[in-house]
Amino acid sequence: MSSNESETRKKILAATWQLMEAGRGHEVRMSDIAEAVGISRQAVYLHFSNRTELMVATTHYVDEVCGLDKRLLEYRSATSGVEILEAFVEFWGNYIPEIYGLAKALLAVYETDEAAATAWNDRMAAVRSGCRNTIDALVRDEKLAPEWSRDEAIDFFWTMLSVQNWELLTKVCGWSGNQYIERMQSLLKSSFVKGFQKKDG
Amino acid sequence: MSSNESETRKKILAATWQLMEAGRGHEVRMSDIAEAVGISRQAVYLHFSNRTELMVATTHYVDEVCGLDKRLLEYRSATSGVEILEAFVEFWGNYIPEIYGLAKALLAVYETDEAAATAWNDRMAAVRSGCRNTIDALVRDEKLAPEWSRDEAIDFFWTMLSVQNWELLTKVCGWSGNQYIERMQSLLKSSFVKGFQKKDG
DNA sequence: CAAACCACTTGACACCATGTCAATTGATAT
DNA sequence: ATATCAATTGACATGGTGTCAAGTGGTTTG
Numbered sequence: 001m002s003s004n005e006s007e008t009r010k011k012i013l014a015a016t017w018q019l020m021e022a023g024r025g026h027e028v029r030m031s032d033i034a035e036a037v038g039i040s041r042q043a044v045y046l047h048f049s050n051r052t053e054l055m056v057a058t059t060h061y062v063d064e065v066c067g068l069d070k071r072l073l074e075y076r077s078a079t080s081g082v083e084i085l086e087a088f089v090e091f092w093g094n095y096i097p098e099i100y101g102l103a104k105a106l107l108a109v110y111e112t113d114e115a116a117a118t119a120w121n122d123r124m125a126a127v128r129s130g131c132r133n134t135i136d137a138l139v140r141d142e143k144l145a146p147e148w149s150r151d152e153a154i155d156f157f158w159t160m161l162s163v164q165n166w167e168l169l170t171k172v173c174g175w176s177g178n179q180y181i182e183r184m185q186s187l188l189k190s191s192f193v194k195g196f197q198k199k200d201g
Numbered sequence: 202m203s204s205n206e207s208e209t210r211k212k213i214l215a216a217t218w219q220l221m222e223a224g225r226g227h228e229v230r231m232s233d234i235a236e237a238v239g240i241s242r243q244a245v246y247l248h249f250s251n252r253t254e255l256m257v258a259t260t261h262y263v264d265e266v267c268g269l270d271k272r273l274l275e276y277r278s279a280t281s282g283v284e285i286l287e288a289f290v291e292f293w294g295n296y297i298p299e300i301y302g303l304a305k306a307l308l309a310v311y312e313t314d315e316a317a318a319t320a321w322n323d324r325m326a327a328v329r330s331g332c333r334n335t336i337d338a339l340v341r342d343e344k345l346a347p348e349w350s351r352d353e354a355i356d357f358f359w360t361m362l363s364v365q366n367w368e369l370l371t372k373v374c375g376w377s378g379n380q381y382i383e384r385m386q387s388l389l390k391s392s393f394v395k396g397f398q399k400k401d402g
Numbered sequence: 403c404a405a406a407c408c409a410c411t412t413g414a415c416a417c418c419a420t421g422t423c424a425a426t427t428g429a430t431a432t
Numbered sequence: 433a434t435a436t437c438a439a440t441t442g443a444c445a446t447g448g449t450g451t452c453a454a455g456t457g458g459t460t461t462g
Binding site for chain 1: 305309312348353356357359360363365366369370374376380384387388391392
């Protein structure tokens, strides 16, 4: 399978990822990538028919390297709805930094680039399924605050966990990753969990 | 003052705004704008030295036309911290749709376009000052939940009110404007207001 | 009345990134 | 020996921004 993939192809994917993480996504030209790999610009087109296809492939590559699937399974050892909520927010808060550069690159071209949008939507659908799983666990425990319908709660939960919110809090406001995780856990529990008591500070 | 501004300049600004609102921000070329106004592409450059300057000027134009300043004052008739929170979220929730197209356009070029980024940052600083005002009113009333420091609360409040969150909830999840306002008010109260009791639904 | 000025026009062009095409090289497999 | 394959080189089309120079038509001013 993976031995089937050409070495150069992998080098291109790795270089693309690295440049995007470093360069805030934009400003990464095909020629930059080629130069980083040590091949000609045209050689990149031998492996990926255009910039979009390269970006989508990079998304999949990153998923694979980071082991998204495995990590998505891990947090499910939690049992109660509240524990699942905490574990999922923690998982996601730790995962975002690893994919942030690529996420930013995809978002930057989201409006103009259909395939990039598709790749991004796939990713977001995966997150949403984690949110659905969490809210359903709260419903199962009869712990979802009564003012929320299931579907609205999923929408809101998913929105709160957006990469943009993580970006605003950590990159713009200067929060640490743990601060993000703790505050987000606290906010979501106080909003969604019936009878949840905020801890006294 | 405003009589000083050339008619053509105003036409360009109005056309730019209208095209950006309509066209999701991207895809609006200098030639599109010129055509909409009924002048040559080069004539646009007689009024704005480049695309960026035009966008920044459009931002100011929209602020003026929408009366941002006046509307920011209005919601301050509210007295208690909780009332201010509600009024501010309502004001902002009603204001976003009017500036959404332009906001999207500015965000789309945020990474690559320094002046657009500056214009956007100015706007966001204004929102942030509304958030600060609100949280300070809660602090004054001794109503801020003890787990939050003032500064963290401001950061979080401001993040929650981002245009991106509004976009995800209304454009992606399909929420109505009122749904956004009510849920956001409820969320922020249950997070920030000490001893706030969620209503039984 | 003529000169200067003004907003605008026309057309050409440089720049830069993406993507295409054709001809060529050099190594490996048959 | 030869076919194949990855990669190279160089040229070129496209599309949008921004620049430049020369010209036009109407209004103001000496």
